[in-house]
Amino acid sequence: MLKNYIKIAWRNIWKQKVFSIINILGLSVGIAFTLLIGAYVWGELQVNHQLKNADNQYIIQSKWKDPNMGFELASIAELPKALKEEYPGLVVNYYHFDGMTTNVSKGEKYFREGIQLGDSTLLKMYGFQLLHGDVNTALNDPFSVVVTQQIALKYFGKNDVVGQVLTIENFSGDKHDFTISGVLDHLPKNSVTSLNASNISNFFFNAEAAKYFKRNIDGWANPYIVDYVELKKGADPKEVESAMKTLLRKNSSEQISKNLTPYLVALKDYNMVAEGGIVKKMTSTLSCIALFILLMAIVNYVNICIGRASGRMKEMGVRKVMGGLRKQLIWQLLAESTLLVMIATILALVIYLVARPYVSDVLGKDITSLFALPAYFIPILFLFALIIGTLAGIYPALVLTALKSVDSLKGKLPSVKESVLFRKSLVAFQFAIASIVLIGAYIISQQVSLFFSNNLGYNKDYVIYTQLPRDWSPNGVKKMESIRYQLAQMSQVKSIALSFEIPDGANGGNYPIYRQGANPAQTVVTQGLITDNQYASTYNIPLKAGQFFKPVFDVADTTQVVINETQSKALGFKNADEAIGQKIMSPGSPVAFTICGVTADFHFGSMQQHIKPVTFTNVNYALAYRYFSIKLKPGDIQQSLSVLSQKWSELMPGAPFEYHFMDDALKKLYATELQLKKAAYIATILAVIIVLLGVLGLISLSIQKRTKEIGIRKVLGSSAIRITLLFLDDFLGVVLIAAAVACPLAYLIMQKWLSDYAYKINISLLPFIFSIALLTGVTAFLIILQTIKASFANPIKSLRTE
Template sequence: MLKSYIKIAWRNLWRNKAFSIINIFGLSIGIAFSLLIGAYVWGELQVNRQLKDADDQYIIQSKWKDPNMGFEIGSSAELPKALKENYPGLVTNYYRFDGITTNVSKGDKHFRETVQVGDSTLLNMYGFKLLRGDANTALNDPFSVVITSQMAMKYFGRTDIVGQLLNFESFSGDKHDFTVSGVLGDISQNSVTAVSARNVSDFFVNADAAKYFKRNLSGWDNTYIVDYIELKKGIDPKTVEKAMIALLHKNTSEQVSKNLTPYLVALKDYNMITEGGVVKKMTCTLSCIALFILLMAIINFVNICIGRASGRMREMGIRKVMGSLRKQLIWQFLAESTLIAMIATLVALGIYLLARPFFSNVLGKEITGLFSFPLYFIPLPFMVALLVGLLAGIYPALVLSALKAVDSLKGKLSSVKESVLFRKTLVAFQFTIAAIVFIGAIVISQQISLFFNNNLGYNKDNVIYSQVPRDWSPKGVQKMEAIRYQLSQMPQVSGITLSYVIPDGANGGNYQVYRQGANPSQTIVAQGLTVDNQYASTYNIPIKAGQFFKPVFNLADSSDVVINETEAKALGFKNDDDAIGQKIMSPGYPVASIIRGVTADFHFGSMQDKILPITFNNVNYSTYYRYFSIKLKPGDIQQNLSALQKRWAELMPGAPFEYKFMDDALKQLYATELQLKKAAYIATFLAIIIVLLGVLGLISLSIQKRTKEIGIRKVLGSSVAGITSLFLKDFLGVVLIAGLIACPLAYFMMQKWLDDYAYKINISLSPFVFSIALLTVITALLIMLQTIKAAFANPVKSLRSE
């Protein structure tokens, strides 16, 4: 019997190819998009879950009374070790690291790489497997290094390289060979080797190597170290948090102990909540979009199934006269709708395979392959297809199978009205979702445009940046300043500056300041930016008062600082000029700093945050630097870069010229927003396609049912425009009603999204008007193309249609 149902269902599909293709294609798009987004979300949820003893692994986070006093990700360097030694019943292991970047060389290969200087517990604590080397001893020697297989291929072209040498540069300019003691196999995404998207490590060295690199992994007041601990089975994290607070109060300075509260975050949850929960927000937003797209596709499917079924009343009547039972008719409808859903699912799986690389690129994350999911995932798409098929077939099956045979043969719905209102409601719901997604995509695009326009407070155009070799000493700074001067003389360069920071939000640390003579308790927290005297001119940051340091640095100028407008106001100066020559202090530092200049405010970090107080320190005094920022003159950019690269190699042999444009730094700063923008555009495109497929299917059904009516109207003198207007009225009213519902909903949702940003656009009428107008025009064109074709048909054929 089931074979018979399927055979008849297949014949019906084949007989009505156009409607079958519309139904299958629309549903498959919705299913494929939902599967791709579902795979992305599943991948994000799997981060850190592959680690050894993942249920017991935690990262120590810091909560400061004033968030600007320290970094959330950093904690006291001594805390994990002290927990293991003082509370062995609670903590079974720990790992700490300091992330640095340095020049790594092998022969004539020179690259700037990210290195983790950390404890030797790394490999065994998290179960990282080595392709080559012994995990028990690989990180025991201060001058040994474990590298990833990708880096092994990059430097050596093979992975069997244990015992080979790589040269690492220290922050004092020294160079030393490190022996490769291990090669890591492929590592799934985790928050240990890649604690953030901007801190992905490929080289791992012993904590004892910190001395060589001029770094420090010790000290209770050193709160810039990333700390991890592994708890014993069954231990409550709250108990460990109390122990951490007790240790901090006992061992740290008063400033740290009073302001810092450490807490534990399970590594299984960390990926979703880090950096303000950006991944969680992204996954939730995309999940909602995918759900809406799938719902739209299902509504299309249900709508067309209902419309097609109501045209088969005579078939039902004949079947009843021939002796078919009601349950057989019900099974027939369900078999047809389920067969379509299953075919659509198979097509969706094919679309998944083809679209996966594209979506991986859009979302900036490798989406899991179709055959990489656990076995229990295999039946899920088909279970969904079965549910959708039953949902689409149950209404026509129950309604039409309940009709009397006589009514069915006459084509009348005397006992049950054809649910036109219900179908129009479903169409209105589709248009509402499409309009909301469309409006949202436009608002997101406008907000992101704000991030990249010229309202940043500085000029990023034609500015590139590249990391330089480090020698954090007065001599090292003098050498780099001399090189800076020589590069500035090039005809391709209009400005160049040496600094520790670029405007990407990663400052050199925060510290407290107050006006000399004021109460030390009345401090403000300022971001510290270490730069030279060319920083403001290179980035075109306006000077509101004074000057941006003196043209030539003297030791007598060591106490000079420059602040921004926000800091001048926070310190209580009525205007910028009043701040010039005034002194500011920092708790614990006896020497006062003299304000020599005030800059205009500019967006150093993300627009999610308000502009904070900024204190510029002279790199000749605070001898810490990382970047050359170079402003190129307009013209042939590639030719300018080639000349600069050649001169760079002459002045700094062995130092890689790995440059990026400031636009790239901003793209990384707003990576999540840019991914959301791309996803929103894709969702908008799919939503419109699904809506139009639904309209195409329904208008085709409507024309098919009213073929004789069209013929009679033509015989009686109706024009093509008049006939077309009949069908336009049916649908355009639905579109306008959907628009009226969508606009306030979209406004509320996008206003909620914009609330996360301290600086945001004002939502205007244009996204709403443009979205509704475009949807209306496209829908009208589609309806007109269908109806004009029917209206031009020979009325004699129309009258013979039944």
């Protein structure tokens, strides 16, 4: 019997090819998009879950009384070791590391790489497997290194490279050979080796190697180290947090113990809550968008199914007269509906396979392959298809099979009228969702454009930045300044600056300051930036008063600093001029700094936060640098970069010239917003496609049902335009009602989204007018195309219909 139902269902689907194709396409697109987003969300939820003993793994985070006093991500270097030694009943293992970048070379190959200096517990604690090498000894020698597969292939072209040597530079400019002691197997995405987008490591060293790199990863006064602990099974994280507070009171300074509250975050949850829950917000937003798109596709499918069903009344009447039972007819209609959804689901899987690389690129994350998803995924998917098929077919099946045979044969619905209002409500729902998505995409695009506008307080055009080999000594700084001077003489270069930071939100650290003579307790927490005297001119940061250090460096002027307007006001100066020549100090330091300049405010970090106080310290005083920021002259940029690369190789042989434009730094800073913008564009396109497919199907059904009416109207003298307007009136009224509902909802949703930003656009009428006009225009065009053909048909043929 089931075989017969399927056979008849296939014949009906094939008979109504146009409507079947419209239904299948709309539904498959909605299912495919939902699957892709679902796989992306599932992948994000699985981060860190594959680590050994993941249920007991935690990262120590920091909550400062003033968030500007330290980093949430890092904590006190000595904490995890002290927890393991003094509270063995709570903590069974620990790992802490310092992440940085340095130059790595092998023969003629040299690159700047991300490295980790950490404990030898790394491999065993997290269950990382080695393709080659011994897990027990790989991280024992301070001059050995464990590398990833990618690095082995990059430098040697093969995986088995244990015993090979790489030359690695330290922060004094010295170079030393390191022996490869292990090659890591493929690492699942995790928050240990890849803490975040800007901290991805491919080289792993023993903690003892920190001495060679001139780094300190120990001590109770060092709050810049990333700390992890593994708790004993059954241990209460709250007890560990209490123990951390006790240790800080006992061992750290009063300034740290009073202002810092360390807390634990489960590694299983960390990916979703890190950096203010940015991944959680992204996955939630995309999940809502996917749900809306799927609902639109389902509504579209149900609407066309209901519309088509009323045209099959005579078929039901004939089947009843021939002896068909009601339950058989119900099963027949449900089989047809379910088969159509199953076909759409299979097509959705094909779309998934084809679209996955593109959507992965858009979201900046590798979406899980269809074949890598859990085994229960496919059965659940087809169970979902069965449910949708049943829900879509149950209404027309129950209504049509309940009619008397005579009524069915006459094509009448004496007891149950066709629910025109219900169908129009479904259409209005589709248009409302499409309008919200389109308006949202428009506003997101406007906000993202603001991030890259010229309202940043500095000029990023033609500015590239490149990392430098480190030699953090007076001679190292002098050498870099000499190289800077030689590069600045090139005709392709407008200006060049040596600094520790670029305007990407990542500064070297925050510290409290106060006016000399004022109460040291009344401090202002400032972002410290280390630069030379060319930084303001390279980035075109306007000066409000004074100068940006002296044009020629003098040792006597090393304690001069430049502040921004926000800091000038926070320190109590009436205006920028009043700040010049005044002295500021930091608690616990005997050095008094003299303010020599005040800059205009500029966006150093994300627009999610208000502009913070900034203090520029001279690189000759701080003796730390990371970047050259180079402003090129307009013209042939590629030619300029080529010449610059040659000069670079002459001045710094062995140091890679790996440059990026400042736009690239901003793209990293606003990576989530850019991903959301692209995802919103995709969702908008899909929403519009689904709506138009629905309109196409419904208007075709409407014309088919009213063929005889069209013929009568033509005979009575109606023109093609009047007939077209008749159909337009039916649909455009629904569109306008949907717009009236969608606009306020879209406004509230986008206001909520924009509330996360301290600096944001003002929502104008333009996104609403544009979106509604576009949807209305495209819908009207589609209706006109369909009805114009019907209105020009021969009325005699129309009257002979049925």
